[in-house]
Amino acid sequence: MSVAAERARASLVEPDRLDGFSSPREVDRVFGHGEAIAEFAAALVSGRMHHAWLLVGPEGVGKATLAYAFARRMLAQSGESDIPVDHPVFRKVAGLAHPNLLLIRRSWIEKTKRYSQWIGVDEVRRLRAFLGHSAGESGWRVVIVDRADELNQNAANALLKALEEPPPQTLFLLISSAEGRLPVTIRSRTRTLRVSGLGEEDLERAARAALERDGQKADAKALKLALALSQGSVRRALELVTSDGIALYEDIVATFSGLPDLDGARLHKQVERLSGAGDTERLELYLSLMIGLIERLIRHGATGEGAAGETERELAKQLVSKDNLARWAEAWETISAEKAEAFALNLDRSLLVLDAWFRLQRLAREHPVYGTPR
Template identity: 40%
Template sequence: MSSDEAPESDRVPGAPHPRHSPTIIGQDHAVADFLGAVDAKRLHHAWLITGPRGVGKATLAWQIGRWLLADGDAKSLTAPPDDPVARRMAALSEPRLHLVRRGFDQKTGRLRAEIGVDDIRALLSFFHLSAAEGGRRVAIVDAADELNGAASNALLKILEEPPAGGVILLIAHQPARLLPTIRSRCRELRLAPLPPEEMQRVFAALEIDGDAQALAALSGGSAGEALRLAGQDGLEAYANIVALFATLPRFDRTKARALAEAAGARATADGDPFDLTVTLLDRFLTRLARAGLMGAPVPEAVPGEAELMARLCPDADAARIWAGAQAELSARARTGRAVNLDPAALVMDMLTQLAGQAPAHTKA
């Protein structure tokens, strides 16, 4: 696969890369926080942009980067599309910008599972080599919670001795996974899930096809996730997961194998089937656990979901079991990807393990 065809780890399949997004929707509070800091002459050398996946963290980081390098005014982060800095950033040819993200492994045909120490060493070289030119330089790390241990330690050293004129924008979906010392050296911009009215604005702006209500329910206020689900037939895949769990406690192994085989398909520029499957399983288990505490979800993401969840998770005791299963699944998925286990076999193993959670509290 050529570099032009390879998937980008920081782009939602079916959506434009955040560097091409002209504006951010529904995060006015975070924008005001950043501009307020600039206005007060408190531009920190490192910013940690946090929040759920797909709510605009990367879009905000790229807007801040454009603003910093183009010397924008203090009232708005919006840059004209014909601005030379904006054009160079869109083409990934701006010499004062460095992007750190998971690369594509040509041998496995998949995105790497982690950001490695060599990626952070390249960032250090960027700051050293560009220091002689003077002026402001910007680095975007997407996402910081994908750094492995050695990379995290290398990044910490950069944050401890920040380069003159350098600003580092760290995107984190799960900031608790970062080293506390990294978090303590950053100023945080926290983004929230989008409310329904803002989600509708995003759907209209990006012309998202599909059941808007179902996509909004399953994406949890994440416009990026809604785009990915729409572009990868995510609602159909989620319906298959619901159909599989509806067979509990018997557990239909034929349906399970079909899910696992679909997850094992090769990643393309349109997305990674394994990542989609794990994400949807995680979302199903999260909604399932909440059903035991707060009642079945409304609205449903797919028909029959509410009835199934009321059966599988009728009370708080069941909710604790499913929440524990969700945490274990996430850990197994990260470990499996890190050591390049076969995706189909890994998903089949996870499904079998999850089915084993059901008999103690599931009515046939």
């Protein structure tokens, strides 16, 4: 049976799955992350496999794909790092049907037709039954927590108990993009495996493989720009090239180019398009693109490198100087923190966008090129 057919049979879907693309559990190949794969393999070969691993790294670089690859390897009891798609273990994991695999994640709330904001204690309590009965198939049990930084306090405490006294041949794989949100007690009981953004070659190979696997089309020029903007995240590259992400980026660049002036009517129209009830992901993408652009301008201002193309190099020359570099870094930190707080606490996100642009406007006016506001 094909992976696509297995996906159709699966009763549950990851809450953060990228629309139109396979879930990490359905992806048959890991690109990059050679050091992480080698470290895990060495532990397995040594016979001293740590019972809990914390996979930490930026959003969308393949942590979950890596975790499922590790899970398949343990469940198949195979010396091979890649389990083929026609292997029974691959099909069962892809369909979330393997009796020795438990996935802990945010739960679906039928009443609201949405996923919960946090992983609750009831979800983690499923461990009791999973770890308490005899294994459905001989060999290892694997528990994947995706994402561990979304555990609420009670859920984290419940997971900690399982980590403190794990049954034999049980492997926990915790996935996190925000290691600091995890309790120290959980981190201290895991072996941290850090993964970073993909290099240019691996990123392009991963993106092209995903587009081909899931029958998605991408304009060559748009894909090139998406890869340059993705900062090593294949998820971000795919999100950009198959949505209106490139258009959002171009709108952001146009607004930056006009600084310190702001077109109020145009800006408010853009904010309206980002503030609808169903526009959360689009708004998150917009803000991430803005923050990513600021970061590249800062890097270019400090080192002369890091800009994604001639347009960004010109923006850096227009807006950033050695005199205001520290204030740009401060603005980047402030906007990033306000974004995280607004999404965590469900604050007014339209004000978040406006405040960010007004902050950048004030900063641009300090550039020696302008002297005084235009």
